[in-house]
Amino acid sequence: GQNIDQPTEMTATEGAIVQINCTYQTSGFNGLFWYQQHAGEAPTFLSYNVLDGLEEKGRFSSFLSRSKGYSYLLLKELQMKDSASYLCAVTDSNYQLIWGAGTKLIIKP
Amino acid sequence: TAGITQAPTSQILAAGRSMTLRCTQDMRHNAMYWYRQDLGLGLRLIHYSNTAGTTGKGEVPDGYSVSRANTDDFPLTLASAVPSQTSVYFCASSDSSGETDTQYFGPGTRLTVL
Numbered sequence: 001g002q003n004i005d006q007p008t009e010m011t012a013t014e015g016a017i018v019q020i021n022c023t024y025q026t027s028g029f030n031g032l033f034w035y036q037q038h039a040g041e042a043p044t045f046l047s048y049n050v051l052d053g054l055e056e057k058g059r060f061s062s063f064l065s066r067s068k069g070y071s072y073l074l075l076k077e078l079q080m081k082d083s084a085s086y087l088c089a090v091t092d093s094n095y096q097l098i099w100g101a102g103t104k105l106i107i108k109p
Numbered sequence: 110t111a112g113i114t115q116a117p118t119s120q121i122l123a124a125g126r127s128m129t130l131r132c133t134q135d136m137r138h139n140a141m142y143w144y145r146q147d148l149g150l151g152l153r154l155i156h157y158s159n160t161a162g163t164t165g166k167g168e169v170p171d172g173y174s175v176s177r178a179n180t181d182d183f184p185l186t187l188a189s190a191v192p193s194q195t196s197v198y199f200c201a202s203s204d205s206s207g208e209t210d211t212q213y214f215g216p217g218t219r220l221t222v223l
Contacts, residue, residue, distance in 0.1 A: 004151065031209065042199060042214035043152070050209075087151070095205075096167075097212065099151035 002026045004100035006088050011106045012078055020073045020086050020103045028093020034062050034073045035087040037102065043087055046073070075105075083107045112136065113215035115200050121221045122190050130185040130218050132200030140205040141183040142212065143167075143175060145196040152199065158183055159205060190222045 012018040035043040049064035154167030
């Protein structure tokens with residue numbers, strides 16, 4: 001079956017760095033997405049990786065290793081507004097998006 | 110720009126009743142999707158449409174139907190609601206001819222079936 005694994009919840013301190021991991025087993029691979037979802041709101045697009053390596057976008061970076069079926073989202077200089085759930089999703093061989101359950105990130109002052 | 114709108118924002122529905130959740134996008138995206146999101150579970154695809162006039166079943170299609178008469182609108186209908194359909198429903202759209210096929214989401218409809 002197809003599976004996306006990510007931690008259920010993480011806690012970090014304002015101003016610090018946090019890494020949210022995602023591992024996947026899917027039938028084929030055509031890209032990996034990270035979305036941010038604040039409580040009670042819709043998911044919003046953060047990043048997309050299709051090739052191995054690191055994609056940097058301001059305070060957020062996303063890494064992909066296709067051979068390991070692994071990605072992480074790195075958030076630097078954490079702010080209170082970064083408290084949200086972070087969703088990992090993989091596009092499989094049929095171009096369907098398979099979603100992880102999300103990681104709830106709690107930022108403490 | 111509005112992007113994607115959904116209506117209603119929330120609804121309480123008696124079991125056995127029917128209801129249509131509305132979704133409209135103004136980005137001229139060819140693909141549209143309906144998801145449900147339940148606590149502790151990832152987004153689950155109910156139905157999708159790759160282009161106007163075509164629809165397909167997702168992971169959890171039972172009890173739901175969709176239509177895609179034009180590019181902008183993609184309504185989701187519950188013919189006879191059951192309590193297990195209590196969930197938050199998100200509509201999304203994407204330009205599947207683009208490089209990344211990124212999906213953009215509406216604000217969601219919170220549905221409670223009693």
